[in-house]
Amino acid sequence: MHRTLRSNTRFDLIVLSTCIVLALAARALPDTMREPVATGMRRTFLAPLVMLQESAERGRQSLLQADAKQAYLDSLSLGSMKARSLESENDRLRKLIGLGSQLRWGFVPAEALHGRGVRDETTVILSAGSRAGVSRLSPVIAPEGLVGVVDQVDPTMSHAMLWTHPDFRVSAMSPDGTAFGIAQAHLTGATGGYLIELRGVPFRSTLKPGSLIVSSGWGGVWPRGIPIGTVLQEIKTSEGWARTYLLRPEVNPADVYSVMILRRDRLAKGFDGVWQSVAQADQAAQRIVVSGDSAAKAAALAEAAARRAVIDSMARANGAAPLGATPATPEATDTSAAAVAARAAAARAAAQRAAARRAAADSAARRADTTRRDTVPRRDSVRTDTIPHRPGATR
Amino acid sequence: MNLGGAIRAIISFLIFVVLHYTLRPLLGWRAPMDFLILALLLASVRVRPATAAVIGFVLGLVSDSLAPDALGAGAIAMTIVGFGASYLKAVFFADNLVLNAFFFFLGKWVFDILYFVGEQRVKGVELLQQLLLWSPLSAAVTAAVGVLLLFMMRPLLEPAPA
Numbered sequence: 222m223h224r225t226l227r228s229n230t231r232f233d234l235i236v237l238s239t240c241i242v243l244a245l246a247a248r249a250l251p252d253t254m255r256e257p258v259a260t261g262m263r264r265t266f267l268a269p270l271v272m273l274q275e276s277a278e279r280g281r282q283s284l285l286q287a288d289a290k291q292a293y294l295d296s297l298s299l300g301s302m303k304a305r306s307l308e309s310e311n312d313r314l315r316k317l318i319g320l321g322s323q324l325r326w327g328f329v330p331a332e333a334l335h336g337r338g339v340r341d342e343t344t345v346i347l348s349a350g351s352r353a354g355v356s357r358l359s360p361v362i363a364p365e366g367l368v369g370v371v372d373q374v375d376p377t378m379s380h381a382m383l384w385t386h387p388d389f390r391v392s393a394m395s396p397d398g399t400a401f402g403i404a405q406a407h408l409t410g411a412t413g414g415y416l417i418e419l420r421g422v423p424f425r426s427t428l429k430p431g432s433l434i435v436s437s438g439w440g441g442v443w444p445r446g447i448p449i450g451t452v453l454q455e456i457k458t459s460e461g462w463a464r465t466y467l468l469r470p471e472v473n474p475a476d477v478y479s480v481m482i483l484r485r486d487r488l489a490k491g492f493d494g495v496w497q498s499v500a501q502a503d504q505a506a507q508r509i510v511v512s513g514d515s516a517a518k519a520a521a522l523a524e525a526a527a528r529r530a531v532i533d534s535m536a537r538a539n540g541a542a543p544l545g546a547t548p549a550t551p552e553a554t555d556t557s558a559a560a561v562a563a564r565a566a567a568a569r570a571a572a573q574r575a576a577a578r579r580a581a582a583d584s585a586a587r588r589a590d591t592t593r594r595d596t597v598p599r600r601d602s603v604r605t606d607t608i609p610h611r612p613g614a615t616r
Numbered sequence: 617m618n619l620g621g622a623i624r625a626i627i628s629f630l631i632f633v634v635l636h637y638t639l640r641p642l643l644g645w646r647a648p649m650d651f652l653i654l655a656l657l658l659a660s661v662r663v664r665p666a667t668a669a670v671i672g673f674v675l676g677l678v679s680d681s682l683a684p685d686a687l688g689a690g691a692i693a694m695t696i697v698g699f700g701a702s703y704l705k706a707v708f709f710a711d712n713l714v715l716n717a718f719f720f721f722l723g724k725w726v727f728d729i730l731y732f733v734g735e736q737r738v739k740g741v742e743l744l745q746q747l748l749l750w751s752p753l754s755a756a757v758t759a760a761v762g763v764l765l766l767f768m769m770r771p772l773l774e775p776a777p778a
Contacts, residue, residue, distance in 0.1 A: 235666075236666035236670060248692065259681045267681055273638050274638070274682075281641060
């Protein structure tokens with residue numbers, strides 16, 4: 222018993238000594254040998270543990286960077302929101318510049334400052350006043366069309382009545398001059414606040430939905446030809462002697478930020494073709510974009526067709542099937558020397574047959590050309606009803 | 617130890633090893649817990665000293681393989697710690713959490729002393745700081761986590777009733 226215990230202790234000490242010697246040997250390994258040993262262990266039985274550790278490290282990095290990433294995402298979101306508003310503002314300003322270039326002179330650009338009171342939807346403050354040439358009853362316009370009219374003027378700013386104001390009126394007509402009326406805000410509750418009524422249209426004049434309505438120029442305040450809105454539908458009123466139409470306005474009061482105030486001296490010179498030119502410029506730009514797309518598409522198709530033709534001709538020259546044709550037999554895809562020689566021989570034979578066919582066709586064509594038509598017996602020269610019948614024969 | 621107890625001990629050992637390579641890097645503490653030491657100590661008290669020395673040697677090589685510059689240092693330290701823990705199991709390992717905590721603390725601290733001295737990478741004041749500040753802190757964290765895991769894994773680690 223005592224001897225067994227002593228033997229076990231000796232065995233334990235031997236194993237301990239061996240392990241320590243091995244560990245010291247590993248410690249004493251030169252650097253050039255340590256790395257291969259460690260790498261070998263990492264790549265074999267320790268690979269799952271190393272993978273677990275890598276996953277954990279990545280998880281920790283993700284946790285540590287979560288706040289920074291969230292802040293970055295927030296910044297990006299904020300930037301994208303600003304970009305959208307900047308794009309729309311840029312578009313508005315570009316249109317305004319286009320309108321300015323058409324008007325050429327006699328206008329005052331101004332910023333529209335929306336209030337926050339009860340009458341937000343009907344009036345607006347403009348950042349230009351009498352010092353800039355603005356006077357009372359000066360028309361206020363936007364690239365899309367009519368906005369309102371100046372009703373109060375200060376030296377540095379002015380107050381404008383939008384078309385949504387209950388007192389606002391403008392003489393309107395269809396562009397062809399067949400229908401006239403008075404445009405005013407459609408004041409039937411909250412839902413109708415941003416629509417326009419065209420009242421007093423003669424009963425004989427009918428307007429189709431989608432028709433454009435512009436200012437008529439009567440009354441001396443508004444020049445002729447400024448877009449007001451498009452016809453939505455006719456509405457029933459108590460006035461039996463005239464028609465009333467509902468219009469969708471060209472300008473939404475909530476979207477008015479940059480406007481132009483027309484000076485009184487500019488009104489007398491007329492505005493013929495100004496909005497048509499703006500619209501034509503937009504349409505021309507769209508046509509350019511569309512035609513550019515079509516040209517690019519046609520060029521791409523032509524290039525693809527040319528490339529396919531080149532590939533087909535190369536395939537025919539090599540004796541292989543053209544692009545898109547499936548190989549008929551497995552031999553067609555065989556690349557051995559015998560198969561290549563057989564394909565070459567078949568190609569030569571096919572070329573000889575084609576040459577023979579072409580020669581035969583040419584000689585036949587020459588014969589047909591040298592034979593007079595009037596000498597060729599007509600196939601229908603013999604009447605079939607003159608052929609004697611044998612009794613019992615089927616026809 | 618019967619077969620069921622051996623299987624449970626092996627499962628516990630593997631759980632500690634996996635925790636060492638998942639939870640420890642995930643937490644990334646300056647004074648980290650050492651699940652490999654816990655695994656070694658829990659295994660050592662269940663086997664004879666020679667086996668504990670071999671387990672320590674293998675575990676040490678495993679930990680050294682991720683730090684090739686110190687290859688062998690961890691193997692030496694874990695061999696000695698495993699052998700010592702198995703040799704002293706009758707003294708320390710009892711059904712007392714405080715004793716177990718002290719056992720874990722001592723095992724980790726001794727391992728760190730052997731490891732950093734054998735590694736010879738840290739020297740001077742920095743070595744003293746490591747051995748007298750960070751190593752005891754790490755040993756304390758290891759002891760606390762070890763006691764917590766012992767408490768949680770008690771059904772797995774206790775011998776099956778006869």
